[in-house]
Amino acid sequence: MTEENLRPDGRTAKQLRELKVEVGVLDRADGSSKVNLGKNLVYASVFGPRELHPKHSSKANKANVRINYRMATFSVVDYKRPFPSRREKEISKVLSEAYESVVLTKFFPRSAIDVHVEIFQSDGGTRTAASIAITAALADAGIPMRDLTGGIAAGIYQDQVVLDLSGQEDMKGTGDLPLLYSPTIDEVSLFQLDGLFTFDQFKEAFETAKSGIIQIVKVIQDALKEKYLKIRDEIGISSDDDDLNEVMVHEDEDDSINVEVTNSVDTSTPETAVTVEAAEITTSQETGAMESENSQETANESATVQTNNVEEETVSNAWYSVPSGQIKPMGGKPSDDNEDDSDSILRDIEYSNLSED
Amino acid sequence: MSDFEQVALTIEKEYIKNLLASERRLDGRTKSEFREIKIETGIIGTAQGSSIVSIGKTKVICGVKAQIGTPYPDSPNKGSLTVGFEASPLSAPEHRSGPPQDHAIEIARVTDRLIRESECVDLESLCLIEGEKIRTLIIDIYSLDDFGNLIDACGIAALAALATTQLPDVQVENGEIITLDTLSPLKLKSFPISITSYKIGDFYINDADLREELISDARITFGTTETHIVSGQKGGQSGIKSNHILEILKDTIRASASIREEIKKQIPTLKIFTN
Numbered sequence: 001m002t003e004e005n006l007r008p009d010g011r012t013a014k015q016l017r018e019l020k021v022e023v024g025v026l027d028r029a030d031g032s033s034k035v036n037l038g039k040n041l042v043y044a045s046v047f048g049p050r051e052l053h054p055k056h057s058s059k060a061n062k063a064n065v066r067i068n069y070r071m072a073t074f075s076v077v078d079y080k081r082p083f084p085s086r087r088e089k090e091i092s093k094v095l096s097e098a099y100e101s102v103v104l105t106k107f108f109p110r111s112a113i114d115v116h117v118e119i120f121q122s123d124g125g126t127r128t129a130a131s132i133a134i135t136a137a138l139a140d141a142g143i144p145m146r147d148l149t150g151g152i153a154a155g156i157y158q159d160q161v162v163l164d165l166s167g168q169e170d171m172k173g174t175g176d177l178p179l180l181y182s183p184t185i186d187e188v189s190l191f192q193l194d195g196l197f198t199f200d201q202f203k204e205a206f207e208t209a210k211s212g213i214i215q216i217v218k219v220i221q222d223a224l225k226e227k228y229l230k231i232r233d234e235i236g237i238s239s240d241d242d243d244l245n246e247v248m249v250h251e252d253e254d255d256s257i258n259v260e261v262t263n264s265v266d267t268s269t270p271e272t273a274v275t276v277e278a279a280e281i282t283t284s285q286e287t288g289a290m291e292s293e294n295s296q297e298t299a300n301e302s303a304t305v306q307t308n309n310v311e312e313e314t315v316s317n318a319w320y321s322v323p324s325g326q327i328k329p330m331g332g333k334p335s336d337d338n339e340d341d342s343d344s345i346l347r348d349i350e351y352s353n354l355s356e357d
Numbered sequence: 358m359s360d361f362e363q364v365a366l367t368i369e370k371e372y373i374k375n376l377l378a379s380e381r382r383l384d385g386r387t388k389s390e391f392r393e394i395k396i397e398t399g400i401i402g403t404a405q406g407s408s409i410v411s412i413g414k415t416k417v418i419c420g421v422k423a424q425i426g427t428p429y430p431d432s433p434n435k436g437s438l439t440v441g442f443e444a445s446p447l448s449a450p451e452h453r454s455g456p457p458q459d460h461a462i463e464i465a466r467v468t469d470r471l472i473r474e475s476e477c478v479d480l481e482s483l484c485l486i487e488g489e490k491i492r493t494l495i496i497d498i499y500s501l502d503d504f505g506n507l508i509d510a511c512g513i514a515a516l517a518a519l520a521t522t523q524l525p526d527v528q529v530e531n532g533e534i535i536t537l538d539t540l541s542p543l544k545l546k547s548f549p550i551s552i553t554s555y556k557i558g559d560f561y562i563n564d565a566d567l568r569e570e571l572i573s574d575a576r577i578t579f580g581t582t583e584t585h586i587v588s589g590q591k592g593g594q595s596g597i598k599s600n601h602i603l604e605i606l607k608d609t610i611r612a613s614a615s616i617r618e619e620i621k622k623q624i625p626t627l628k629i630f631t632n
Contacts, residue, residue: 026416026447026448026501026502027414027502027504028448028449028450028502028503028504029447029448029450029502030450032447039402041400041401043447043501044447045446045447045448047446047450050450068446068454070445070454072418072420072497072499073420073422073441073495073497074401074403074404074407074420074421074422074495074497075401075403075420076403077403079422079424079495082441082443082497083456084454114446116445116446116447116454118445118447118499120401120418120420120499121400121401121402121403121404122403123403
């Protein structure tokens with residue numbers, strides 16, 4: 001590397017490649033995104049929450065997040081064989097686990113949230129580029145999440161810590177540290193490392209990746225906001241009618257209804273249970289991924305109504321907060337020794353609905 | 358599919374049939390009219406040729422990889438090509454990841470026949486050392502958004518990718534292949550496209566959208582070049598009257614002329630080198 005810290009593609013050591021995120025690019029998916037990170041081209045689509053097949057792998061108390069990472073045959077310089085490689089399977093697994101910790105899976109027991117992510121052109125750092133696409137697509141689908149997660153790799157190139165290695169740097173570099181990190185909740189959800197790092201290099205690389213992710217999350221937020229603004233223009237609401245910034249500001253504690261929701265579910269008592277409707281709306285409000293069919297005003301109104309009436313809604317939606325111990329794992333029916341009769345009838349109805357094919 | 362969905366589809370089928378009886382369709386098109394076709398080329402740098410084609414909301418992506426391989430023993434002076442198609446789970450909730458399903462294999466094979474039989478790629482020009490080294494073109498198509506009529510979208514995508522394919526020049530030295538830095542375009546010898554007619558009751562329509570495709574009784578695909586009929590495939594569980602086949606073919610040939618015009622307009626560099 002030269003004195004000016006210029007890398008093969010002209011970047012400085014701590015500079016990201018050009019990142020472009022678009023959401024809502026595919027119409028049949030519940031949520032979708034397209035990500036260009038340098039030369040990487042990634043599409044992601046989200047289906048769900050939906051019925052899970054095979055049923056025996058369903059969880060009584062939470063949804064399964066299944067991420068399917070694939071590379072197109074023409075995405076690499078050499079031809080890639082069409083069937084999934086060991087590498088693709090491993091990345092799918094670690095990504096699925098990473099998002100299990102971020103998505104509020106407790107709201108969707110027994111269901112699946114399927115995310116497909118396909119790399120059509122690759123140039124280093126595809127798993128982290130995939131994570132950017134996944135986060136954007138999940139938010140676009142209105143899936144409630146604890147935070148917007150971003151991903152990027154830091155590594156060692158010519159004995160210096162650099163951010164976002166390109167394919168060329170990855171080949172010649174001596175260390176690679178892909179990281180998925182959620183800035184607001186300060187949690188790492190994916191961590192891999194290969195190569196040779198000294199302790200100081202590791203510390204620097206880790207901090208560099210984290211600071212890169214903070215920039216990336218802002219780009220994802222902007223992409224989600226852009227779709228929201230486009231819908232607002234389409235349905236002709238003037239900018240005075242709502243306060244977009246107030247909704248979008250992530251650090252604003254008053255608006256992070258998401259956090260409240262998490263806490264109330266963690267306690268697992270019926271008094272603090274929250275309806276799914278409220279959860280969905282508040283989250284899409286937080287991420288700005290408003291569904292196009294919702295007129296904005298009504299959505300905002302209903303969000304307020306729902307959150308205010310949380311206590312009253314608990315009875316009809318009580319099954320969402322049933323501690324997992326009370327549910328027979330396979331049968332889909334609540335246990336017989338339940339004391340509360342009215343509740344158990346309600347649960348019967350809900351479960352029979354759920355177990356229908 | 359649940360019983361409810363089947364009932365809904367049956368009702369919808371009656372509605373679509375009634376519309377067709379008065380020469381109308383759900384989205385206001387005529388029976389032979391296509392949705393808007395959009396073609397982007399040259400988007401994948403790691404492929405030698407690429408395209409994203411959309412017909413209405415249906416969208417597919419295609420990449421061409423050129424590899425060096427050995428020829429088949431029965432055609433020592435010919436290169437080879439294969440077309441693959443994956444109904445990507447990106448594109449629809451019912452598409453699962455895993456080994457390709459029957460319908461995806463059918464689409465791949467229909468598109469393969471269209472490209473192969475039209476002889477749009479001169480396979481002999483892909484031979485580098487007779488009997489030893491040839492070029493293999495691998496044309497892979499992935500669906501991005503499935504809103505019906507993937508077959509025709511795949512045909513156009515494969516053609517658009519091939520029309521913009523740039524192959525690295527090679528030099529043969531002492532039986533060794535040396536790849537040079539310069540690129541030459543792949544020359545196309547013909548202009549194949551496929552058009553699929555969907556049978557709904559007693560009516561035939563082109564370019565079915567998702568709803569129309571779901572309720573259609575049968576379909577028949579014809580691949581044509583400007584001079585010949587090169588491929589055909591009938592699908593679906595209903596039969597097609599023999600006297601209808603000729604009528605469909607005539608309509609297909611008529612419709613394909615305007616589709617060719619549209620493709621030429623969107624790929625200005627497209628040239629057909631007929632001998």
